[in-house]
Amino acid sequence: MLPDGSLHVDRVWKRFRDDRHRALLRDEIARLRARRKGDPSVGWRWALRDISFDVAPGESIALIGMNGSGKSTLLKVLVGVMFPYAGRVETAGRVGALIEVRAGIHPELTARENIFMYGTLLGLKRPAISARFDDIVSFAGVEEAVDRQVKFYSSGMSMRLGFAVAAFLEPDLLIVDEVLAVGDAEFQKRCLDRMRDVLAVGTTLVYVSHDLPTVQAMCQRAIWIDHGEQRRTGSTAEVLGAYRRSIEEHTDHEQVRLGPVRVLAVRPAGRDGQPLTAGGPMQVEIDIAADVTRTFDLVLGVTEATSTPIFLIQTSVEASSEIRTLCCNITQLPVGAGNYSLWLGAFGADHTVVLPWQSFGHLAVGGPELTPTPTGVVRLSPVYVPATWEK
Amino acid sequence: MPARPNPPTPVPRHAQRSPCARSRLGIPRDEQSFHYHGNATMTMTRPGTPDVHVTAVAPPPELRFRRPFDLHRFLRELWRARGLMRTLTERDLRARYKQAMLGVAWAFIGPVGFAVVFSVFFNHVAKVPTGNVPYILFSYTGLIPWGFFAGGVVSGATAVMNNMVLLNKVPCPREVFPISAIVTALVDAAISALVLPIMFLVTGRAPQWASLWFPIVFIVHLAITLGWALLLAGVLMYVRDVRHGLPLLMQLLLFATPVGYALSSVPSSWVNIYCFLNPIAPVIDNYRRTILYGFAPDWPHLGLAAAHGLAVLLGGYALFKRIEPGFADVA
Numbered sequence: 175m176l177p178d179g180s181l182h183v184d185r186v187w188k189r190f191r192d193d194r195h196r197a198l199l200r201d202e203i204a205r206l207r208a209r210r211k212g213d214p215s216v217g218w219r220w221a222l223r224d225i226s227f228d229v230a231p232g233e234s235i236a237l238i239g240m241n242g243s244g245k246s247t248l249l250k251v252l253v254g255v256m257f258p259y260a261g262r263v264e265t266a267g268r269v270g271a272l273i274e275v276r277a278g279i280h281p282e283l284t285a286r287e288n289i290f291m292y293g294t295l296l297g298l299k300r301p302a303i304s305a306r307f308d309d310i311v312s313f314a315g316v317e318e319a320v321d322r323q324v325k326f327y328s329s330g331m332s333m334r335l336g337f338a339v340a341a342f343l344e345p346d347l348l349i350v351d352e353v354l355a356v357g358d359a360e361f362q363k364r365c366l367d368r369m370r371d372v373l374a375v376g377t378t379l380v381y382v383s384h385d386l387p388t389v390q391a392m393c394q395r396a397i398w399i400d401h402g403e404q405r406r407t408g409s410t411a412e413v414l415g416a417y418r419r420s421i422e423e424h425t426d427h428e429q430v431r432l433g434p435v436r437v438l439a440v441r442p443a444g445r446d447g448q449p450l451t452a453g454g455p456m457q458v459e460i461d462i463a464a465d466v467t468r469t470f471d472l473v474l475g476v477t478e479a480t481s482t483p484i485f486l487i488q489t490s491v492e493a494s495s496e497i498r499t500l501c502c503n504i505t506q507l508p509v510g511a512g513n514y515s516l517w518l519g520a521f522g523a524d525h526t527v528v529l530p531w532q533s534f535g536h537l538a539v540g541g542p543e544l545t546p547t548p549t550g551v552v553r554l555s556p557v558y559v560p561a562t563w564e565k
Numbered sequence: 566m567p568a569r570p571n572p573p574t575p576v577p578r579h580a581q582r583s584p585c586a587r588s589r590l591g592i593p594r595d596e597q598s599f600h601y602h603g604n605a606t607m608t609m610t611r612p613g614t615p616d617v618h619v620t621a622v623a624p625p626p627e628l629r630f631r632r633p634f635d636l637h638r639f640l641r642e643l644w645r646a647r648g649l650m651r652t653l654t655e656r657d658l659r660a661r662y663k664q665a666m667l668g669v670a671w672a673f674i675g676p677v678g679f680a681v682v683f684s685v686f687f688n689h690v691a692k693v694p695t696g697n698v699p700y701i702l703f704s705y706t707g708l709i710p711w712g713f714f715a716g717g718v719v720s721g722a723t724a725v726m727n728n729m730v731l732l733n734k735v736p737c738p739r740e741v742f743p744i745s746a747i748v749t750a751l752v753d754a755a756i757s758a759l760v761l762p763i764m765f766l767v768t769g770r771a772p773q774w775a776s777l778w779f780p781i782v783f784i785v786h787l788a789i790t791l792g793w794a795l796l797l798a799g800v801l802m803y804v805r806d807v808r809h810g811l812p813l814l815m816q817l818l819l820f821a822t823p824v825g826y827a828l829s830s831v832p833s834s835w836v837n838i839y840c841f842l843n844p845i846a847p848v849i850d851n852y853r854r855t856i857l858y859g860f861a862p863d864w865p866h867l868g869l870a871a872a873h874g875l876a877v878l879l880g881g882y883a884l885f886k887r888i889e890p891g892f893a894d895v896a
Contacts, residue, residue: 187624190894224624250893254736257632257890260624269736280731282656292735294648 178267267346370550510544721794773859796881
């Protein structure tokens with residue numbers, strides 16, 4: 175018997191019909207015919223292939239991956255609303271789940287009924303739910319609307335209710351799927367606080383998000399799922415690093431998007447051609463030309479693989495068909511050791527795009543590591559970086 | 566002019582890795598990437614991470630997930646979900662009567678309307694022999710059990726599908742949906758039975774002491790209704806046609822059942838097989854025998870109905886639990 179709050183996933187496979195919403199006799203006949211010929215996989219596609227991991231009580235683990243990689247399917251299997259095709263899932267203790275934002279919340283029921291319904295599903299007795307009722311209602315901020323059907327709630331309200339119910343009914347295992355994507359900033363903060371609190375009392379957390387900074391803030395370990403397969407499992411920093419590199423590679427293989435302004439070469443370097451270090455100087459040489467003589471704003475950004483930059487530097491440039499070299503000097507590179515991308519874009523008057531925002535190469539930064547974030551603290555970096563340009 | 570470290574040379578279309586590219590063996594894309602890098606300028610390849618493992622096309626057969634039919638465990642899970650069943654029933658009842666102007670009256674309107682039509686049709690046209698019992702009372706005692714059976718089976722069979730929203734989100738034994746639909750149908754039947762005392766008063770009759778047999782007949786009645794509801798609810802998830810065919814079937818079955826007439830109208834050489842195939846017939850007959858006529862139940866025919874009920878309940882539940890794991894996949 176596993177201790178409460180543990181999760182044991184052992185070689186889980188899951189498949190779906192090619193078209194789940196179509197059930198025609200002729201498809202069935204084709205499927206039966208293929209099976210008789212010895213090909214049982216016709217008409218099916220694998221959503222999960224051979225997923226195995228263990229989570230100990232009190233641990234927090236993140237599932238990351240692209241859309242459609244199978245994260246939500248895996249969560250449904252963990253919660254027990256879907257059954258695996260092969261393999262085993264064992265959970266111990268009460269499981270609270272917040273899937274597809276409003277997990278256990280039923281639109282036809284009132285908030286009060288929903289709270290009791292979900293509580294009874296979690297295996298709590300009615301008096302135990304009553305004891306937590308006020309906390310749930312005030313966390314969700316739906317005091318005046320407890321007896322209103324949830325279908326008449328705003329989407330924010332029902333989402334808050336969903337989170338409050340799942341998080342306050344003291345599950346041993348809390349499963350959270352993309353809650354923060356929809357809430358306002360204040361609610362996001364409260365959710366993170368609450369998740370930190372439940373982690374502190376020893377609840378196990380399984381967290382799915384595309385928001386990598388919150389993943390980094392909440393979870394000790396991470397699993398990267400790619401096309402239904404477990405691509406990498408390990409510490410959050412390690413898995414996120416690999417995931418980001420993969421996104422980066424993906425952008426590398428994207429077609430270069432051209433504009434009237436062309437960047438012919440980008441040469442980032444430390445002082446005197448040394449490798450880049452955290453907090454050290456950086457010099458970027460940019461060879462640039464344009465179709466005709468034109469003036470525009472050149473924007474340089476450093477990102478963690480995604481298109482969202484950590485910081486931006488902007489300057490006004492005049493370029494012509496003659497190639498010219500610009501040089502940007504940054505005295506202190508404000509990033510920790512790691513891999514980053516250098517992005518460039520150019521924008522003319524009236525926000526016309528003369529060079530689309532895209533990656534122009536990688537920055538391998540050595541030196542000191544980033545200060546680790548405490549659990550539940552999300553790092554957001556509106557960094558101002560002073561820079562000088564040599565034109 | 567030095568070359569760009571990461572040149573913006575357009576990658577030829579065939580060399581771009583599609584996110585779906587994957588070998589038939591299921592080897593992740595990265596493993597194959599070297600095939601595509603014909604372009605010498607593509608210096609950036611993936612970092613040499615050992616994170617790729619080759620996965621087979623299908624799981625080995627011994628891993629296949631199979632849920633054993635563990636009746637004890639299923640019933641324990643069902644018991645744990647009783648709060649949910651209560652909530653679902655309350656919700657159904659509230660939705661049905663709250664948003665209707667005539668409210669609870671709808672529970673009577675159906676059976677009373679049928680009783681009036683039957684009185685005109687069967688009693689005046691077909692002359693149904695009812696002994697000394699007024700026809701309206703006779704037909705109404707048939708219509709209430711019929712209403713519970715037909716309503717329970719139809720709403721129970723569609724209950725899982727109608728609760729698709731919950732299906733994908735709430736882990737619970739799925740039979741809670743048909744069961745609470747049947748409880749709702751039972752409440753409807755109980756409300757419509759409230760007309761019965763009025764009918765007894767108006768016709769100047771009283772229920773017989775043999776009415777005490779009611780629970781026995783009711784258990785058989787319930788088993789048949791629940792059994793068929795579970796059986797059809799499971800089948801309906803995969804064969805949605807059931808949803809369209811079922812109400813029609815119920816209408817046809819109403820006339821093949823002694824609701825407006827007596828079981829004695831069925832030829833005696835056929836009556837045993839008939840009672841087994843259409844077990845609602847002896848159930849209705851036994852309600853009438855005990856409540857209206859004061860006889861003890863007609864055990865042989867009730868026994869046939871009970872056998873049918875037991876078979877369909879066990880068979881239906883077993884089938885339901887067997888295919889239940891797939892419900893969320895087709896929801």
